[in-house]
Amino acid sequence: RGKRAFIAGVADDQGFGWAIAKALAAAGAEILLGTWVPALNIFETSLRKGKFDESRLLPNGSLFEIAKVYPLDAVYDTPDDVPDDVKSNKRYAVATGWTVKEVAESVKNDYGSIDILVHSLANGPEVTKPLLDTSRKGYLAAISASSYSYVSLLKYFSPFMNPGGSSISLTYLASEKTIPGYGGGMSSAKAALESDTRVLAFEVGRKYKIRVNTISAGPLRSRAAKAIGFIDDMINYSTANAPLQKELDSDEVGYSAAFLASPLASAITGTVLYVDNGLHTMGVAV
């Protein structure tokens, strides 16, 4: 039986989520996506119009299929959590049932079970501000969208994940080393995500026999990264200083995620896997 994957955090073909979906599809998995509600229309339209066809091309010459796209906003767990101004916002009125609990219920109703859960989303409204200048509201929003969203996804999805299943998130070196420019509490959010990876690995490992790992990825020119503002500097820094002096390709993260999701990684859980050309090993710029 082929595996089924739900990948949260895909709204174009530029980010890690897309690359992971593609690598899992190439390995034979059925692909379900969770797309941020405000980005849903443009993503589905672009998909339908063939804008992503070139990047949908698999090594075997076919285009990878997306079985279903679910609208999702991972900062809300249940309809009761959604504030009135969001409920009435026309960017949110395009869809229904997009809180985490509701999406999980829809996936369960549509497909019964999944094998692979991927969290490839983050948001920090004050990411361009130094931590010292970050408001409490901005800090908590970063943690809510980037860290708790993963706790919530696992809480609602793991009960219908098949034993032996695998869950993966994406983290960044700024959790453990100071990277000026990655502000707004995003460094804190990634530290929480990595710590939660260990605790959740224990909890869902014991309860459901599911593995939980996170990939610490090198810099990629995704939509989210461009919004931070210093992505070109980070890519140049990595190319100059990492053991492997090449630009990271999102497919390299996709393949690593496919490995972690596969039986080849059946004893790996609770870990941070660096897919960053080795940059994290360096203590000085050379």
Ligand code: NAI
């Ligand atoms: P991306 O822009 O492709 O992905 C981020 C996605 O999160 C977007 O599709 C966005 O619509 C979605 N999103 C934001 N708030 C959401 C919410 N409340 N509910 C549902 N979806 C929401 O960018 P990228 O860079 O591929 O990001 C994926 C993951 O990789 C993130 O966790 C990011 O922190 C991480 N990462 C990125 C690096 C980079 O250099 N691009 C480096 C290391 C980690």
